[in-house]
Amino acid sequence: MEFSSKLLEKAVDEMSQLPGVGKRTALRLVLHLLGQPKENTLQLAEALSTMRNDIKFCKNCNNISDTDLCEICSNPNRVEDVICVVEDIRDVMAIENTSSFKGLYHVLGGKISPMDGVGPNDLNIEPLVQKAREGKIKELIFALGSTMEGDTTNFYIYKQIQEFNITTSTIARGISVGNELEYTDEITLGRSIINRIPFETSLKS
């Protein structure tokens, strides 16, 4: 693409570095901004740079936060020794929305994925093992996505903390509420039969 303006070209180049945004989409977005009042663009730019400069990660759980200790970790009503291992802030938000968990989180910042060049040392795993070593964890809940990378990460962490007498669990895999059996994939359905739960338990939830 040849641009009549270097400023426009630079803006489009920068925008097109976002994931899923090509040159054409970037041009569309930038032209949209040009058609809006100047303040909109300046506010967007300001919000992005302030966010990147000032944002913090919670010392305890590594979640994104405005303070040294995030709201969840600093809440005295949460159960401190039950820890849910998640990939990133989106998972924290999703679980918080269910109001079904009263413990704390531990945000890994990704999953082990050799294909993408992400090894255990690139993730926030060591502080979790350290907590386990210090006897601060009673139960650990693995809540990573049910993929090869998620399972690998779960297993890696499990091996690291195995010796510390911690109850471990993973969130249940099974048929989504409201789904028909016939549309469920075979692996999920097969596992949901093997890992069946007592009927009385299912009545309570």
Place this chain on the structure above:
Amino acid sequence: MEFSSKLLEKAVDEMSQLPGVGKRTALRLVLHLLGQPKENTLQLAEALSTMRNDIKFCKNCNNISDTDLCEICSNPNRVEDVICVVEDIRDVMAIENTSSFKGLYHVLGGKISPMDGVGPNDLNIEPLVQKAREGKIKELIFALGSTMEGDTTNFYIYKQIQEFNITTSTIARGISVGNELEYTDEITLGRSIINRIPFETSLKS
């Protein structure tokens, strides 16, 4: 969505004002930026605000430019009295890529569209009529998209400049090069028969 960080929330809110970007996509984009070196985000923010603050519109054709007169309008080799009417810079770039046009452009900045609240006065039409009145235009080529709004805008401008003895044309509508007849819509095919061109002419292009 409830965010654990006001800074993050603000950035997501601003990003989600871009067309086609919802809250979830905005969060994904912002988390991507957080995973990248700080410079990337700052450069993006800088490029956007500089672009919005410093960009100019060419005095003559209203195209986006870094100078008062754009590169095309200031090029002495272009034919000054043949003017191609287009919607925005993307159309200029598309036509320039063909190397088939040696005249100047006139960028309207949109199309007349009552549904979107865009009337003739919101567009850059008056300067074009003024040029016509001053006898600066020999030929006017309408190159707007072939939609209801495009046709309306063409007709509106045509009525305004009708009295000034200007040759007017629109870019040809017809079957795309390489297309089979059976997949062409009826209106295009019908028009392409009515507006057929001499075979000798078609050999030259």
